[in-house]
Structures are given as C-alpha cells and as structure tokens.
Amino acid sequence: MPQHSPDSLADTIAPRILRGERRALARAITLIESGRADHRAQAVALLDRLKDAGRSALRVGLSGTPGVGKSTFIESFGMMLTAQGKRVAVLAVDPSSARSGGSILGDKTRMERLSRDPNAFIRPSPSQTQLGGVARRTREAVMLCEAAGFDLVLIETVGVGQSETVVAEMSDLFLLLMAPAGGDELQGVKRGIMEIADMIVVNKADGALKSTATRTCADYAGALRLLRKRPQDPDEFPKAIMVSAVEEMGLQAAWDDMQLLAEWRRASGHWATRRAAQAQYWFEEEVRQGLLARLTTDPVARARLAELGAQVAKGKALPGVAADEMLNWLAR
Amino acid sequence: MPQHSPDSLADTIAPRILRGERRALARAITLIESGRADHRAQAVALLDRLKDAGRSALRVGLSGTPGVGKSTFIESFGMMLTAQGKRVAVLAVDPSSARSGGSILGDKTRMERLSRDPNAFIRPSPSQTQLGGVARRTREAVMLCEAAGFDLVLIETVGVGQSETVVAEMSDLFLLLMAPAGGDELQGVKRGIMEIADMIVVNKADGALKSTATRTCADYAGALRLLRKRPQDPDEFPKAIMVSAVEEMGLQAAWDDMQLLAEWRRASGHWATRRAAQAQYWFEEEVRQGLLARLTTDPVARARLAELGAQVAKGKALPGVAADEMLNWLAR
DSSP states (O other): OOOOOHHHHHHHHHHHHHTTOHHHHHHHHHHHHOOOHHHHHHHHHHHHHHTTSOOOOEEEEEEOOTTSOHHHHHHHHHHHHHHTTOOEEEEEEOTTHHHHSOSSSOOTTTTHHHHHOTTEEEOOOOOOSOHHHHHHHHHHHHHHHHHTTOSEEEEEEOSOTTHHHHHHTTOSEEEEEEOOOOHHHHTTSOHHHHHHOSEEEEOOOSGGGHHHHHHHHHHHHHHHHTSOOOTTSOTTOSEEEEOBTTTTBSHHHHHHHHHHHHHHHHHHTHHHHHHHHHHHHHHHHHHHHHHHHHHHHSHHHHHHHHHHHHHHHTTSSOHHHHHHHHHHHHTO | OOOOOHHHHHHHHHHHHHTTOHHHHHHHHHHHHOOOHHHHHHHHHHHHHHTTSOOOOEEEEEEOOTTSOHHHHHHHHHHHHHHTTOOEEEEEEOTTHHHHSOSSSOOTTTTHHHHHOTTEEEOOOOOOSOHHHHHHHHHHHHHHHHHTTOSEEEEEEOSOTTHHHHHHTTOSEEEEEEOOOOHHHHTTSOHHHHHHOSEEEEOOOSGGGHHHHHHHHHHHHHHHHTSOOOTTSOTTOSEEEEOBTTTTBSHHHHHHHHHHHHHHHHHHTHHHHHHHHHHHHHHHHHHHHHHHHHHHHSHHHHHHHHHHHHHHHTTSSOHHHHHHHHHHHHTO
C-alpha cells in the first residue's frame, strides 16, 4: 500500500466507499486489519470521515456449528435478498483462524454464486491471534459496509468459546442456525446462547430430515418459551422457525420475521439504546484489553512477569505479594 | 486490633499458628480479610514467616447447589475424620456474600456439632465485593490452615458463576455434590463443571430417594466416561459415588477414594506440578485484576472513562479511537 497522510487517503477512499464501490471497501478493510501504526492512523481518519454518513444497515449475527449448513443458508438467503434489490455483506468472526488459518469463509469455493453477485460482498475472517483484535476489525468492517450502503450485514461465527457473545454484542439481531436432531442432542445447546438468540433457525427441513426438523423446531420453541420474556420484543419472539436452504423454503418468512423484530425495536427505541450500549461496551472492553496487553507487548514487562511468576511457581514468593510487586513496578 | 509493626505481630502470632491454636488462626484470617494497608503489611509478613513451614494439607474443593445437603455432608464427613484423629478446616467461597451478606456458612446453626469439635475449624465466607478479593483471602486462609497443621482443608462453594473455577484453581481435588434427580434434570450440570470434577458425589442415597440416587449415580458415571481420560489419574477417575450424609453411609469409601487419588498424583509428580501452576495462575490473575482495578479505584480515571464512554454512546467518538485515547491517558 503506497504512503499517504492519514487525511489524504481518507479523502480519496471515503467518497468511493460512500458510492458503494466494493474494491474501495475491500481496501479499507485491509487497512483496518493492518497492524502498522501508519495504517491505523489512516483507518481512524477514514472511519471518522464515514461515521456521520447516517446510513444504517440491519446487522444480523449468525452462529451455527460446522455441518448445520451455514454457507448454504447464507448463499440461498443472500441470493434471495439480492434478487429483491438488497445489498448484502457477509463478514466472519472465526476464533479458530489464528490456529487453522481460518476454518470459515476461508475457502473460496464457498458461496460461489453469492460471491459473484454484484450486490453482495463477502469477506473472510482475518488471521489474528486475539479475539479482541478480530472483534475490533469486525466492528469497524461493519461500519464500513454500512457507509457503503449495504442493507444487511451478516456477521457469521461458529459456536466456539466466546465468539457468539462477541458477535451478539455487535449485532441488532442474533440468529442461531441448527440442524435437525434427536431429543438427546438438544441439550447440546449452551444455555447462554439460547438466551441471546432472537431466532433459532432449524435448517435442512427437507427430504428424509423433514419430520425430524419439525420435531426439533417444536422442541426449541418449547425451550424458548421457558426463557424469560423480553419486554422489548413482540410476544412471539424469541422464536424457532424451520427452513431448507437447499430447497429455498422458509427463507422469505425468516426475512419477514427479522424485519418485523427490527422494526418493532426501532419503534420502541430499543434499537438505539442497544447500539449505544454496544458502543460503550466495546469502548470499555478495548480499554481493558489494552491495559492487559501491556503485560505481553512490552518485553521488559513480560520478562519481569515471567521472572516473578517463576519465583511464585517455585514457592519462593507468595502469589499476592509478587502480584503487588509487579503492579508497583508497572505503576512506577 | 492493636498497632503492631508487621514483624512484631508475625513474631507473636506465627508460633501460635504453628502450634495449631484456633484463636490465633481466626485472628490471622481476620487480618488477611482486612482492607487496611497496615493490616496488609502485617498479613504479608505473617504469610512469609509461615510459607516455609513445610506442612501440606489435602485441599479439597466442594461445590453443590443449595439443597443438595452440603452442610450435612460436611458435618458428617468432618466428624468421621476428626473421630479418626484428623484435623479438618472448612472455608467458604460465596460469590453472593457481597449482596446477601453470605448465603453459605453464614448461619451459625449450620454444622453445629462440627463447629464445637476441637479438631475442626470453620470459617464463613467474608463479605467482599470482588470474587477476586474473596479468592485471595481464601487462598491465604488455606495456607494459614496448612501452617496450623490441619490435615484436610475443605473449600466449599455454590455452583454460581465463576466460583467453581475459582475453588478448583486452589484445590488438589474437586468434588461435586449432587442430589438424586430424574433424567431431565441431569442436563442441568454445566459441562465445564463435569470437566473439572474429580468425583461426583450423589448425596441422599437413603429412604425413598435411594433407588433414584442409584440411577442418578449410574447416569453421572456414564456421562463421566464420555469425557477424555486424564493421563495423570488412575483409570476409575473421575468417578461417581453415592453417599448418605444423614445415615453416614459411604463416607469412608469417599475418603478412601480421595486419598487414593491424592497419593497417585503425589507419586506421579502431578500434585507438585499442579500446585506450582496454580500459584502462577493466581499471581498472573492478581496482576490482571490489579491492573483493571485502576479503572475503577482512581476517581480521576473513572471520571475520564465515564466521559469518553458517554461520547461513544452518543456516537460522537468511535469505540476504538476513544479506547486508544483512554489508554494513552493512562500511560501518560
């Protein structure tokens, strides 16, 4: 990437993003993913330029374990929307990308039709070590997609560790995609995820699995009814629905549900409250992560931590006493 | 508490603790629970004096939700051991104590017999706001009990939030106490807790509940077999067993199992490795918590965080940019 002053790059690229140019959008995301300080300054100038564009996409978080048909669902669902003239962006938060080089959206052959669609934009998860870094990049990429005029930003993740919470904290709606399953497997859904899901979407309601899907959907609906009612939502939410991504069945109904819930929340003011709370959450989370990062990025601090830690492990120093020593040293 | 130089108090109280005096032990725990800086200095001097006493108790973590008969189990189990000449200390980590004033071990009528036993020492959970503070106090109280020559230190908690992980990280063995339950209720056990439990103890295997307890125990045994084998443990661990605290049935067998597992780990070196890793974990955790505490304890930092957070919530500043500003301010 050539040298630019922070403002000159923003001057060039911001109008192109506002016109919806996908190449400019892709370049801007590369910029926010960069670890270089000069790139960061450019990214900040660009984001600052775009933050008052006044455009707002529907941000939908989507989680599902491997095998539930996540790519097929996104492709069918995305193609349906682009055919209706909507512009759809797909981003990914992949907690395993640091180790595996990216298990989701890394494969170029996934979502082949959607990736060729001029009204769609697909971006794989970056390979970064820290979920915190991936979270910042994804939040900023969502903003860029909004400024580029996308109507829907799908943020895809797998149900590993904290990644679902991370995605839910940057989404207006959160969907959990599930495969048809027998009774015993139902308990595999983490309780925490049931509580953040606005809709459970049972995929593969086709062929031999159709009757299982119907039962699974009823079971999830029952489980959702046991959860506390959310005062900000219509009575029927959170809800469980059934789709077949392969047969393109139920996708329009799913979209209608998403729009209904989104409109309801906009009208009640919950939408704006939630976005403000999310922004504040990410601010505080980045401050916390940044403070803790001092322990690992500064080589002198890291050496001191290792040295004191070794004394503690050998029983030569008490954990609390060594911790106070480290903290005094950091505050020196 | 009268004024002492750190060393003079340690001089007085350390020999009394080493002789096993319960009043000196109770006073020392009060000292480590204090928030005063001069008390802290005295506590550090005392702990430092005692850390090379070379005594080592078996540290057993015990979790169970209210209603499983935790007090009754601890009382029956403790009385059995004291009758065998063992000295038993019971400490509590109660994450709810800050709000409720202590829901476990707070009631003086609990464990009435054990609390009058000269070979036992029972200490309720302190009322502190931070689980981090409770964790440090409990770890240091465990050390004091060890120095006072107790053979077994039971660390009791309820299965709320992170408290089980906190207790497991300061225990040699971790026990989960359960009540007999039907098939549907079994899924209530958090997966994480199954993975840290060395033994699942099904209580109330008496009277009308005996056959349910037998089934429950078999179900847990089956669930435990699905978990990955731990290379450091004998084949039969983690295991599920059945006891009746009321009828004092199965308690000796439970103790035999605990001793077997402890001896196995001592012989394999796993015991020492685990204690060293735990000490290092707590050192690093206290450093992390201490760093984050700067955001809330310093009123100027807190005001700056609130001010930037409000700007972010209003959309006037980006979360990442405001976070960088806060971090630069903290590092100034």
